[in-house]
Amino acid sequence: MSYIRMIASALIALATVPSYANKEPYYVEVWANVLYGTDGHPVQYSLVDEDKYPLAFADNVKARVAKTKVPPAEADGMPATLRSGVRLDFLVTPNADGGGQVKMAGLSMGPIPTKRYAASYPDDIGRTGGWEGAVEAACTVGVDGKCRLIEVKALPGMPESVRRFAKASLEGWSFIPQELAGKPIEGEYVFQVRLHTLDTYPEDFRQDRFLRLLHSR
Incomplete structure (x- = not known):
């Protein structure tokens, strides 16, 4: 578990911001199921309940996930894969013209x-x-x-x-x-x-x- 805590603070992601919004500011929590290879880079990933998000937003989140990286994992002294949930938190702030801004508010790993x-x-x-x-x-x-x-x-x-x-x-x-x-x-x-x-x-x-x-x- 100490390894999981360590890499939770080592995740790296881009800050590209999608633009979709609702009537009032609100938070969106998105989970991705990610398999990291022995080099610490994602080799497989998918969003949980992807179909409930706007397509452009989902694509943007997946692009972020694709650019995350964790320290290479080991099991019994040998390089190993790591599968983990990656949680991305977004703050959505609407604009008066019907558009909006989305700011990443948090990134973490866990079950x-x-x-x-x-x-x-x-x-x-x-x-x-x-x-x-x-x-x-x-x-x-x-x-x-x-x-x-x-x-x-x-x-x-x-x-x-x-x-x-x-x-x-x-x-x-x-x-x-x-x-x-x-x-x-x-x-x-x-x-x-x-x-x-x-x-x-x-x-x-x-x-x-x-x-x-x-x-x-």
């Missing part, structure tokens, strides 16, 4: 999610209108494509219910594991959880909102 699951929304947070918060959960993906170990990181004071929500959610996810020399290996997937409760509840002026939240934990 490819095939099933996503969200646990039940925390009751205490759900009762607190206007509450916002986020945690980060790291999932160690086993060779079976399931989360073998989950570590949730959060700032001090974060309700325990949010930590439990993140862990319970990731426990329901499934992945395509990475492969070294054609064999599945452990990998890591980092999941950022952001919660926002709409402020639709009547305000209770008898008790401070922050205190109510602490008491509900």
